[in-house]
Amino acid sequence: MPFTDDVRSRLQAGPAPSDPVRLPARRFVDHSFYLAERAEVIGKTWLLAGRVDEIARPGLYMTWEKTVVPLLIVHAVDDVIRCFYNSCRHRGAPVVRVPRGRNRALRCQYHSWTYDTSGKLVSVPDERDFVDLHREERSLVPVACEVANNAIFVNEDPATDLQGWFGGVAPEVAGIESGGLRTLDQRSVTLPVNWKRVVGNLLAAPPVPPRPGVDAPAVTAADVEQLDGGHLRVVAPFDGAAARALGLAGPLDWAAVEDDGLPSVPGLNDMLRSTSTTYVFFPNLFVTFTPSGVLNLAAWPRDEETTLLEATWLAPDWGEEDSPAGHPAWSVRIRWAQDRLDAVAAALEGAQDEMKEPARQGLSLQDDCEAVRLWNETLDARLGDTVPADSLTGAAPGEVRSPLPG
Numbered sequence: 001m002p003f004t005d006d007v008r009s010r011l012q013a014g015p016a017p018s019d020p021v022r023l024p025a026r027r028f029v030d031h032s033f034y035l036a037e038r039a040e041v042i043g044k045t046w047l048l049a050g051r052v053d054e055i056a057r058p059g060l061y062m063t064w065e066k067t068v069v070p071l072l073i074v075h076a077v078d079d080v081i082r083c084f085y086n087s088c089r090h091r092g093a094p095v096v097r098v099p100r101g102r103n104r105a106l107r108c109q110y111h112s113w114t115y116d117t118s119g120k121l122v123s124v125p126d127e128r129d130f131v132d133l134h135r136e137e138r139s140l141v142p143v144a145c146e147v148a149n150n151a152i153f154v155n156e157d158p159a160t161d162l163q164g165w166f167g168g169v170a171p172e173v174a175g176i177e178s179g180g181l182r183t184l185d186q187r188s189v190t191l192p193v194n195w196k197r198v199v200g201n202l203l204a205a206p207p208v209p210p211r212p213g214v215d216a217p218a219v220t221a222a223d224v225e226q227l228d229g230g231h232l233r234v235v236a237p238f239d240g241a242a243a244r245a246l247g248l249a250g251p252l253d254w255a256a257v258e259d260d261g262l263p264s265v266p267g268l269n270d271m272l273r274s275t276s277t278t279y280v281f282f283p284n285l286f287v288t289f290t291p292s293g294v295l296n297l298a299a300w301p302r303d304e305e306t307t308l309l310e311a312t313w314l315a316p317d318w319g320e321e322d323s324p325a326g327h328p329a330w331s332v333r334i335r336w337a338q339d340r341l342d343a344v345a346a347a348l349e350g351a352q353d354e355m356k357e358p359a360r361q362g363l364s365l366q367d368d369c370e371a372v373r374l375w376n377e378t379l380d381a382r383l384g385d386t387v388p389a390d391s392l393t394g395a396a397p398g399e400v401r402s403p404l405p406g
């Protein structure tokens with residue numbers, strides 16, 4: 001049976017009861033907990049760093065510091081996308097200081113050590129002054145980097161290759177030709193709150209982007225399933241009114257609907273076209289499909305109480321034509337993305353300080369927060385015994401209050 005039939009069956013049956021989730025306050029405020037996340041999760045996971053269209057030609061490069069660690073991503077002259085720590089092998093200065101540029105060689109501004117785009121040290125001024133300098137031992141330090149459908153992923157310490165990390169999501173999205181997508185709009189907001197609160201907010205109310213003619217579609221209770229690799233699939237059917245406005249007979253009548261007047265993303269199945277479906281790639285990437293565009297939301301922990309939340313709209317490549325960003329439907333979506341970022345910021349205002357109050361023991365989430373529970377338990381499993389037991393999901397009494405927007 002196709003997995004979409006399983007999803008529909010569960011939606012017809014209605015949500016199964018689940019236990020309330022208790023999240024100790026300590027996991028949101030403790031610096032050592034953040035350091036463990038940095039070491040065991042962020043530093044060992046494939047992370048979406050951008051798209052090839054951002055460095056489309058050989059010689060183009062971009063710096064990338066979303067995880068605070070300075071990295072350098074290069075479209076090398078042999079047409080391979082590579083990633084390095086942006087740290088010179090002489091005295092550690094940044095090799096590249098401008099966020100984007102183009103050059104066939106990477107020259108450190110300090111003392112002009114120069115590297116080629118494969119990371120090899122190729123030139124050292126006054127080389128004879130350096131005793132025992134072996135250039136081959138001073139290449140830029142590489143970071144694992146793979147490209148899938150024109151998306152660039154990096155991983156400081158991979159346990160699997162990128163396809164292995166995709167896990168159970170891979171077969172479900174294999175038919176989608178996302179390689180032909182291009183960045184249409186990107187915007188971000190920096191929030192003074194722990195990244196798990198941001199992730200929790202998104203998990204409890206995944207994005208429901210507007211569709212042409214339906215600016216604010218409503219959805220019914222979602223089906224949540226955890227897939228191999230710890231990733232989640234969250235399928236929210238539109239309610240009756242929104243479904244009918246999209247030309248569907250009802251919330252569970254899934255068909256090959258398209259967005260009026262906009263080119264389609266090739267390969268989407270009917271469920272992705274007819275619902276608001278989000279795949280949550282553990283730990284920080286939310287990918288929501290519409291027939292004519294894909295929304296990526298990513299939450300980047302900067303420290304234990306600062307998060308960068310980024311929204312990126314991808315659309316089918318428009319070639320040499322003008323960007324479709326000015327199309328009325330895309331204008332609505334871009335404005336909606338900004339509103340969504342602003343709404344998360346508003347919902348979490350003051351949330352970090354609340355967690356520091358001495359009386360605050362933690363959070364109790366309502367029983368409709370299955371996705372939040374699954375995500376936090378996956379995080380705990382990755383952290384293992386590197387964090388105190390009393391900071392793990394369910395370990396402490398919580399408060400009877402949801403931190404999530406109603």
Ligand code: FES
Nearest residue numbers: 088090091108111
């Ligand atoms: S630190 Fe880069 S050349 Fe000296």
